[in-house]
Amino acid sequence: MPPAMETYPVIKQFGRTLRNLDAVLEKATKYAEARKFDVNNFLQQRLFPDMLPFVAQIRIACDNAKTGAANLSGKPAPKHEDTEKTFEELHARIAKALAFVDSVTEADLAQVKEDLPVKLAYPPNKGLRANDYLFGRQIPNFYFHVVTAYDILRHNGVDLGKSDYLGDLPLIDA
């Protein structure tokens, strides 16, 4: 029988990173206030004309964490419509993703086997084995969208550093 996967720390970290992203959005709001422009102008910012805008980077990061937790735990993911037009609504989108991710417990993920087939939304009728799904797709894809959101803000002058992205780490003496 294929071994069980240690999935919970990955999903838990998705939650931590979404909380860090939420705090990054707060910093963007303060920056916009100080510069006296509408923070919601960030929603359509892109690093290149054929890249997805900031609003989509946040939505996809949220959905990636949510569907990862759902597909591996077997709990159905709540549907979240892509309708956000303000930072307030983006905070709410992150909160909804977090509520679901936080509801998935270690026990819910304890039974995941490496070769569990996981159906993808795209391409149609295709999927990945759980091991490839988590390490080869969900992890790289989640961080892709979180980092690109960060990079869009950074490129536009928001005063962010790596510690905003990584959050507080539980350092020990070593």
Next chain:
Amino acid sequence: MPPAMETYPVIKQFGRTLRNLDAVLEKATKYAEARKFDVNNFLQQRLFPDMLPFVAQIRIACDNAKTGAANLSGKPAPKHEDTEKTFEELHARIAKALAFVDSVTEADLAQVKEDLPVKLAYPPNKGLRANDYLFGRQIPNFYFHVVTAYDILRHNGVDLGKSDYLGDLPLIDA
């Protein structure tokens, strides 16, 4: 006794992602050739004046994979000097990191316990428990630098897509 961690799939994926990054660099070279400029001009490109340049993003991504594999396996990491001035040298830097990452086997990582203290290069005399180190620091940090390198190229017009970053995934019917 704290449980052992499933560390190998993460380190193996770092290797795959570095291979994808190497192919991304090839695409940048072809783009520069088509546009008739020196591809090495990318090395000092940044998304904002106080962000690290492309060359540093590649170096740190490589070092992050290398030190992650070293710290968790107990195998000493080879030292790689930060002297690259060309794309050819960046390919060589990636190859050196890959040679080390690929040398670390599943057996080398089988004994890692969640609470193993891992010393960090910075801040001095500080470290993290293996679980926090891998999921809270090495994974997010590795993808931060790979994605920012990708974003710098994308921002400068290189024709890249998500599949260049994710690489070929072993899709199954589902």
